[in-house]
Amino acid sequence: MSSAIEKLFSKRDLELMQSEAPTPLYFQMYSLLKGRILDGSIAHGTQMPTEQQLAEMFGVSRITAKRAMDELAADELVERRRGKGSHVTHHYEPEPVQAPLVGMLEKLASMGRQTRIKVLDVEKVIPPADIRSELGLAKGEKAHRVIRVRSSEEGEPFAYYISWTVGIKKGFSKRELETNVRLDTIKENGLILSKVEQYLGADAANNEVARELELKAGAPTLTLVRHSYTKDGKLVDILFCQYNPKRFQYRMSLSMDDYHSE
Amino acid sequence: MSSAIEKLFSKRDLELMQSEAPTPLYFQMYSLLKGRILDGSIAHGTQMPTEQQLAEMFGVSRITAKRAMDELAADELVERRRGKGSHVTHHYEPEPVQAPLVGMLEKLASMGRQTRIKVLDVEKVIPPADIRSELGLAKGEKAHRVIRVRSSEEGEPFAYYISWTVGIKKGFSKRELETNVRLDTIKENGLILSKVEQYLGADAANNEVARELELKAGAPTLTLVRHSYTKDGKLVDILFCQYNPKRFQYRMSLSMDDYHSE
DNA sequence: CACTATTTGTCCGTATGTATG
DNA sequence: TCATACATACGGACAAATAGT
Numbered sequence: 001m002s003s004a005i006e007k008l009f010s011k012r013d014l015e016l017m018q019s020e021a022p023t024p025l026y027f028q029m030y031s032l033l034k035g036r037i038l039d040g041s042i043a044h045g046t047q048m049p050t051e052q053q054l055a056e057m058f059g060v061s062r063i064t065a066k067r068a069m070d071e072l073a074a075d076e077l078v079e080r081r082r083g084k085g086s087h088v089t090h091h092y093e094p095e096p097v098q099a100p101l102v103g104m105l106e107k108l109a110s111m112g113r114q115t116r117i118k119v120l121d122v123e124k125v126i127p128p129a130d131i132r133s134e135l136g137l138a139k140g141e142k143a144h145r146v147i148r149v150r151s152s153e154e155g156e157p158f159a160y161y162i163s164w165t166v167g168i169k170k171g172f173s174k175r176e177l178e179t180n181v182r183l184d185t186i187k188e189n190g191l192i193l194s195k196v197e198q199y200l201g202a203d204a205a206n207n208e209v210a211r212e213l214e215l216k217a218g219a220p221t222l223t224l225v226r227h228s229y230t231k232d233g234k235l236v237d238i239l240f241c242q243y244n245p246k247r248f249q250y251r252m253s254l255s256m257d258d259y260h261s262e
Numbered sequence: 263m264s265s266a267i268e269k270l271f272s273k274r275d276l277e278l279m280q281s282e283a284p285t286p287l288y289f290q291m292y293s294l295l296k297g298r299i300l301d302g303s304i305a306h307g308t309q310m311p312t313e314q315q316l317a318e319m320f321g322v323s324r325i326t327a328k329r330a331m332d333e334l335a336a337d338e339l340v341e342r343r344r345g346k347g348s349h350v351t352h353h354y355e356p357e358p359v360q361a362p363l364v365g366m367l368e369k370l371a372s373m374g375r376q377t378r379i380k381v382l383d384v385e386k387v388i389p390p391a392d393i394r395s396e397l398g399l400a401k402g403e404k405a406h407r408v409i410r411v412r413s414s415e416e417g418e419p420f421a422y423y424i425s426w427t428v429g430i431k432k433g434f435s436k437r438e439l440e441t442n443v444r445l446d447t448i449k450e451n452g453l454i455l456s457k458v459e460q461y462l463g464a465d466a467a468n469n470e471v472a473r474e475l476e477l478k479a480g481a482p483t484l485t486l487v488r489h490s491y492t493k494d495g496k497l498v499d500i501l502f503c504q505y506n507p508k509r510f511q512y513r514m515s516l517s518m519d520d521y522h523s524e
Numbered sequence: 525c526a527c528t529a530t531t532t533g534t535c536c537g538t539a540t541g542t543a544t545g
Numbered sequence: 546t547c548a549t550a551c552a553t554a555c556g557g558a559c560a561a562a563t564a565g566t
Contacts, residue, residue, distance in 0.1 A: 021293075022541085023285050024553060031283075050531060061555050066532080082532040083563030129302020129354045139305055200512035202464040202482040202505075220464040220482035223507075243464070245485075250462035284552090286542060323544050 025060055029068035037077050040092035048078060048086040116155075119177045120212075121147040127164055134227075134235060135166045146172055146182065149212045158247035160209050163239045167191060167230075183228070183237070191236055195229040200250065205242065213244040220245060271319060287322055291330035299339050302354035310340060310348040378417075381436045382474075383409040389426055396489075397428050397497060408434055408444065411474045420509035422471045422483075425501045429453060429492075445490070445499075453498055457491040462512065467504065475506040482507060 036042045049057065054065035069086055072078045077090045124142045127135070135143060143164045150159040163182065165172075168189035176185055183193065203223045210217040221242040228237035243249075271294075298304045311319065316327035331348055334340045339352040386404045389397065397405060405426045412421040425444065427434075430451035438447055445455065465485045472479040483504040490499035505511075 021285060022289055023283055026553080027284055052531080063556085064554060067553090069532095080532065081563075082561060083530065085531060085563095126303055128298075129305065132302070197513065200462055200484065202484040202507040204482050218480070220466050222462065222464040222484070245464040251459065288542075325545090326543060329542090 025058075026064050026067035026071070029054070029058055029060070029065065030071040033068060033072055034075065034077060037072070037088055037090050038092070042088055044088050044091050046088045048088065050085060115153065116151045117178050118149045118151065118157075119146070119174045120149060121145070122172050122174050122177065124171065131164050131238060134238060135164060136235070137166065144168065144171055146177060148177065152247070156247055157213050158244045160212050160242045161239060163237060165237045167234070167236045186228075186237060192231055193228050193236070194231045195233070197227045197229075199225045201225070203242065209242050213242065215244055222249065287320075288326045288329035288333070291316070291320055291322070291327065292333040295330060295334055296337065296339060299334070299350055299352050300354070304350055306350050306353050308350045310350065312347060377415065378413045379440050380411045380413065380419075381408070381439045382411060383407070384434050384436050384439065386433065393426050393500060396500060397426060399428065406430065406433055408439060410439065414509070418509055419475050420506045422474050422504045423501060425499060427499045429496070429498045448490075448499060454493055455490050455498070456493045457495070459489045459491075461487045463487070465504065471504050475504065477506055484511065 033042075033048075042048070048054075048069065051062045051065045051069060054060075054068070055062045058065065069078065069080065073080050073086070077088065078086045079089045080086045123145055125145050126132075126140065127137070127143050127145065131143070132139075132141070137143060143166050146161070146163045146165075148161045148163075149157050150161070151157040165186065168186060168191065170185075170189050172182070172185055186193065201223045202220055204218045205213060205215045205221050207217045209215070209221065210219060213221070215221070222245050224239070224241040224243070226237075226239040226241075227235055228239070229235050295304075295310075304310070310316075310331065313324050313327045313331065316322075316330070317324045320327065331340065331342065335342050335348070339350065340348045341351045342348045385407055387407050388394075388403070389399065389405050389407070393405070394403070399405060405428050408423070408425045408427075410423045410425075411419050412423070413419040427448065430448060430453065432447075432451055434444070434447060448455065463485045464482055466480045467475060467477045467483050469479050471477070471483065472481060475483070477483070484507050486501070486503040486505070488499075488501040488503075489497055490501070491497055
């Protein structure tokens, strides 16, 4: 009768625990419970299942269940008391969002000045095979890879970029990339870009992207892939963007004959 | 020297290894290497770094590096030979996608004929509070809601639509919606649309959408929200679209002055 | 005031996995 | 390959705090 959260974990949750990665059981349990507390599924003040119950639910020993709970207590998400049980101390507050989103959209017109670029990595490395073949590189050949994150004035990151460039001599410098537009640097290398094609889609954020964009791993992101060609039709630059859709959306105004876009 | 992949791992990769989760080092190494082999960064036949080199690169013991390589060998991604070193046996094959994707894009111009619409629901119902306030409706007032799915000629569903419409007298009929463009029907009701605004973003598929678009629940979808206004600035139609990003993407061609779009 | 059931805290021994030199 | 150290996970046993009868 103790805790009111018998139906909190689906079979899926439990199945997901025996994952392919050899992550410790206690940590998987801890992560699952932590997520439920942080997203408000288990409200403040709620009594958690006992160690015994958790052990049975997850099919582990009490020691393991206890370890998971101890980690939660160390995070100050729950409070544990002998004879009383463990209770959620964390206060869930729904985010009062949606407003900053429109604000972001309006800033887009003059993006350059009103956002900040953080350069995570600038290196010449061997690209994945699909990139390599698109750029027409030989097997061991390297390309300039730049990884960046763009944030709003308020310091909220909303875009994650990976670009691959070939055919430039000078290469990029970190300082340059932080202040200038990357395609300008390409032009200064003597490349004249003519055609640009962009594809908008959606993809899940991997761990790296999720961390940089303040999302959960696997969260939907708006994606943009841009191919830049020189006059003679040679592809010299590929840009992959992933956007936090809470903070950035594309706005388009269409003429009335274009409504086949549905 | 031995292996031609000195520049395969950036400092960033190595820093990312000490992640927050207590995942074993050998497994993090194994995952990283596996990813590079599967995405073709390390091509078939390439010699991998020696255990000693890997150990130094990643700052771990040789045993740990060996364990990572052994896991790769167990997956039959590399072959290990005493005195020869480890060589990649996996053949990278680029997925034969992208073709149907571009094919889909080309069909867009004359979408009406080359795709099929399934009408799931046509009803006049009370809208959710946010929709209601956007459309300027009183509390109990209803709006025309239409739910549809669009599929390719081959029967692959790629778009899920929910639309809310006010100010029309005739209403929609199922047969009409299956053959005609919805906005045409609105026009026949005497409404003259002038301004249209669209927002592209990303969102997770709920159960309903996932089922219709043949995705898993929670999978990323490309989303489009369209607001249609009459000449006097009144919002009369809201359309929510969700697209399966494997089967549909937006293509844009930009002029070269627009590259602030990064 | 016992007496009891519940629940967490602590300790034991053992086995296995991870990581080092 | 070996010896070593530490973390993980198990089952079991008992102690200590809490709450109700």
